[in-house]
Amino acid sequence: MTLPSSSKIIVVGGGIIGCSTAYHLAQMGQEVLLLEKAQLTSGSTWHAAGLVGQLRSNANITRLLGYSIDLYKNLEAETGLATGWKMNGGLRLACNQERWTEVKRQATTAHSFGLDMQLLTPQETQDLWPLMDIGDVVGAAFLPTDGQANPADITQALAKGARAKGAKLVEHAPVTEILTEGGKITGVRTPQGDVTCEKLVLCCGQWTRELAKTVGVTVPLVSVEHQYMVTEPFDVPSDLPTLRDPDRLTYYKEEVGGLVMGGYEPNGIPWAQNGIPDPFDFQLLESNFDHFEQLVELALPRVPALQTAGIKQLINGPESFTPDGNFILGEAPEMANVFIGAGFNAFGIASGGGAGMALAEWVANGAPPYDMWPVDIRRFGRPHGDEDWVRTRTLEAYGKHYTMAWPSEEHDSGRPCRRSPLYDTLLNSGAVFGEKLGWERPNWFAEEGEEARDIYTFERPNWHAAVGREHKAARETAVLFDQTSFAKFILKGPDAEAALSWIASNRVDKPVGSIIYTQMLNDKGGIECDLTCVRLALDEYYIVTGTGYATHDFDWIARNIPEGMNAQLVDVTSSNAVLSLFGPKAREILSACTRDDLSNEAFPFGQSRKIGIAGCPVLALRITYVGELGWELHLPVEYALTVYEAIHRAGKDHGLRNAGYRAIETLRLEKGYRAWSSDIGPDHTPDEAGLGWAVKMKSNIPFKGREAVQAQRETGKKKIMATFTCDGDVILSGRETIYRNGETCGWLSSAGYGHTLGQSIGMGYVRSDTPIDRAYVLSGEYELEVATERVPAKITLSPLFDPKMERVKA
Missing domain, CATH: 2.40.30.110 (Aminomethyltransferase beta-barrel domains)
Structure with missing residues (x-):
């Protein structure tokens, strides 16, 4: 096909994600051109194993995978091309009591999200999967609507469906350069010529990171070798369910009367650390039987027939994996109108239909159909720009693909990375750290005789009593939290108030020194940000939000400053440390550290003041997220240790304790304070969340999302x-x-x-x-x-x- 000179939307990459995105864009009536450097499916799609499961820990991602299944069921009738889709159900084994607890909790999650997950006895499991030995099986979960598909066939069907709706798909058209002008996307360069576009969608699998990097966009994924074995036929029933045996790190599916067996070994092998060779299209890597042997040894006791089955092939194909095991969707925060759909962690086939639908809506409408936070590209931050750090963390995530998913489990790799000035002091005080967006954050503090590490369980964990101590101190005396990892921004300029007034749903036209707790809403009235603004001056606000939302919230605010307004947003996260002093004795302790008047009359709730502590200029915020008297103290990082020591000296006789983030969580639950990304988010309005009091509907001030809030109040x-x-x-x-x-x-x-x-x-x-x-x-x-x-x-x-x-x- 001759390359057109322009297209409104260009999709780069002809695997299942690119073809699904093009299919859905065309279905929406969008002008779309897909460019594939070689042939459709020639990246990692063609050698994918093709298991299709639905259940994830997030309702919307589960919903998205369910959409994939509905699409695959109907695609053959629509296009006339076979997809290999087979709804033969999916089994997940439990071979010890802890795994059985995990499986039962997963079954409850499935019921929450509307899926029919059934719990089976060992014998019932064997009845469905007669090839297995059930000697160690405690039970299993069965999802009747799971299944399997042929990845290449589904992709070709999507491609045909896209063409039928007007999309142009061009093979052998590699993108050699992304064209920009004035920091904006203008098109792409190919050997056949340049093509202009308004929007660019990068669905290039493991090639996405390097291509996006050329225009300053960070896509944290790396290539990892992934192997699976295909046996000769040996009378395997064609309706055999897919099987996941996580305690043995393996998965199985039927294929042409034989079995496919693969898994996720703890010592995954990175690939192409110095760049992907060119060309690399329909090639495979050399089979690594020595490395795969560990999975074979785990599989043979489960499926004894494998001992005599002939081995047709050991497929070794590189796949792109991410640091948290979730894929990457959305508009790049670094450049408008550049969208990413990549990093599918070997479940791109299960995700392909739904991910393509969600990404297409994001491209066409400026927003996904529902909250996609677990896969949103804006969940990443500063550490993710370093490929070595990403690879280290990703290999850990790969190795944990089938290990137990413990409550409150932390990653171990790539740590410590970002450290508060108090890190060593807190470590020496018994701090057990967790990590978020690279930041080391104290989760709890061990005392003498307690082991200062997390021991994971589905029962009460080893930190339960320690968190109880900290919780009790917050309610009865006082605690000090190091919350330096907060994301912190300055919005400054002559139009700062006008800009923030449009973006924030609460009133920000308050006197200097006021603290404004506010949400920021999308056009559906959903909560995109939940944060605190401090009015420092008539033309300046200090904005504080959660550690993990630094990229997302900065991007949301920056994108929604109305055109023509003179207001600049600057990230000052690394400049300020934060110490939060909360509890009934907080005023007595802080008063001993400063000459400033901290009485309720002089310093009421919801106000901020500059105070002095041990020679340090401190911005003190009278606010709470734990339901107690207290202050957040924001101060230049070089003063952090000095102020920390001064507060502890003053608090020594008042029962002051260090406390961690797990106590914050227990304290806020008692107060009913909401947490963004779990309790509130883009799918929830302030009124639904019980936060309608923080919305300025009684004023005549316009703000983003106002009409949606008003409409809901009427309906x-x-x-x-x-x-x-x-x-x-x-x-x-x-x-x-x-x-x-x-x-x-x-x-x-x-x-x-x-x-x-x-x-x-x-x-x-x-x-x-x-x-x-x-x-x-x-x-x-x-x-x-x-x-x-x-x-x-x-x-x-x-x-x-x-x-x-x-x-x-x-």
């Missing part, structure tokens, strides 16, 4: 955030199913333990197909499904711990 809400508690030693970890009057109505978005109350606490939305109100929510009888067992639960729409707000505002 009503179909979901409402509530808090649940359970008596006894019920362990909640999130995604437990909520039942109202015996019918499913939602799931827990976050959960933990309230040490003041002595109960497990969960938060989640009560959902309905029709509008509901407070009375509806409170009138029901509630249960929670916990690892497939139902337990009674109490519901409230008020904070569980609320001593009449006296400590918060005293």
Whole structure:
């Protein structure tokens, strides 16, 4: 095909993701051109194993995978091309009690998300998969709607469907350069000539990182060798379900009367560390039997027939993997109108249909169809620009693909990376650190005689008592948190107030010194950001948000400053340390460190002041996320240790303790404070989340999302955030199913333990197909499904711990 000189949208890459994206764009009536450097499927699609599973730990990603299955079921009828799609179900084995607990929790998650996951006995499992030995099997989960497909066939069907809807697909058209002008995308260069475009979509698999890097876009993925074995036929039933045996790190599917067996070894082998060879299209890597032997040794006891089955081929093909095991979608924060769909971690076939649909909507409409945060490219940050760091972390994620997914599990690799000035001091004080976006953050503090490391379990973990100590101190005396990892921005300029007023849903036209807690909404009224703004001057705001949202929130604010307004956004995260002092004794302790008046009259709640501590200029914010009197202290990093020591000297006789992020979590659950990305996000409006009080609807001030909020107030809400508690030693970890009057109505978005109350606490939305109100929510009888067992639960729409707000505002 002759290359056109222009196309509104160019998709680069002819694998399943690129073809799916082009298919969906064409279906939406968009002008789209797909360019493939060799032939369709010639990247990693053609050698993918083709298992299609649905369940993930996030509802929307599960929904996206379900969309893939619906698409694959109907694609052959639409295009006339076979896809090899076979809904033969999927089995997942459990071979010890801890894995069985994990599987039961996964079954509950499936029920929360509307999937029919069934728990089977060992014999029932063998009845479905007669080739296996069940000597060590405790049980299994079965998803009847899972299945398998032929990756190349699905891709060709998508390509045909895309062409039928007007898309142009050109093979043997490598993109040699991305063309820009004035920092904006203008087109691409190929050996056949230049092609202009308005939007560029990079779906180039493992080639994406290097191509995107040429225009300053970071795509953190690396290539890892991935092997699977194909046997000769030996009478394997054609309707055999796919099988995942995570305790033996292996997976299986039927293929032409034989078996495919592969897995995820703990010592994965990186590939192309110094660049992908050219050409590399339909090639495979040399089979590495020595490395694969460890998986064979695990597989043979499970499937004894493999001992005599003939081996047709050991396929070794490189695939792109990411540091957290999730794929990458969305518009690049570094350059407008450049979109990424890559890094599919060997489940690109399962994701392909849904990912292409979501990416196409993102490209065409400027937003995905629903919240895609777990795969959003903006979840990454500064460490992810370093390829060596990304490779180190990615190899750990690869090796954990089938290991136990423990609650609160932390990564070990690439650490420490980003450290607060207090890191060594806290480490010597017993801190056990977690990591987020490269930052080392104290999770809890071990005392003498306690092992200063996490020991993971589905029961009460080894840090439970330590977090309880810190929680108790926050409620009764005082605690000091190092929250230096907060993302911090300055918005400055003559139009700073006008710009922020449009982006923020709460009023920001407050006096200098005011603290504004606000959401930032999308056009559907969904919560894109949840943060704090401090008015430092008439033309300047200091904006504070969560560690993990640094890239996302900066991008959202910067993109939504109205055109023509004079306001500049600057990231100052690395400039300021943050110490948070909370608890009933916080005022006494801080007053001993400063001459400034900290009385409620001089320094009321919701205000900020510059105060002096030990020679340090401190911006003190009277605000709380734990439900106690206290201040966030923002200060230049070089003063951090000095101020930390001064506060501890003053707090020594008041019972002051160091405390970590796990105590913040238990404290905020008791207060009912929402957390973005779990309790609130782009799919939730402020009114649904119980945050309508922070929206300036009583004013006539326009803001992004106002019309959607108004419309919902007229039509009503179909979901409402509530808090649940359970008596006894019920362990909640999130995604437990909520039942109202015996019918499913939602799931827990976050959960933990309230040490003041002595109960497990969960938060989640009560959902309905029709509008509901407070009375509806409170009138029901509630249960929670916990690892497939139902337990009674109490519901409230008020904070569980609320001593009449006296400590918060005293």
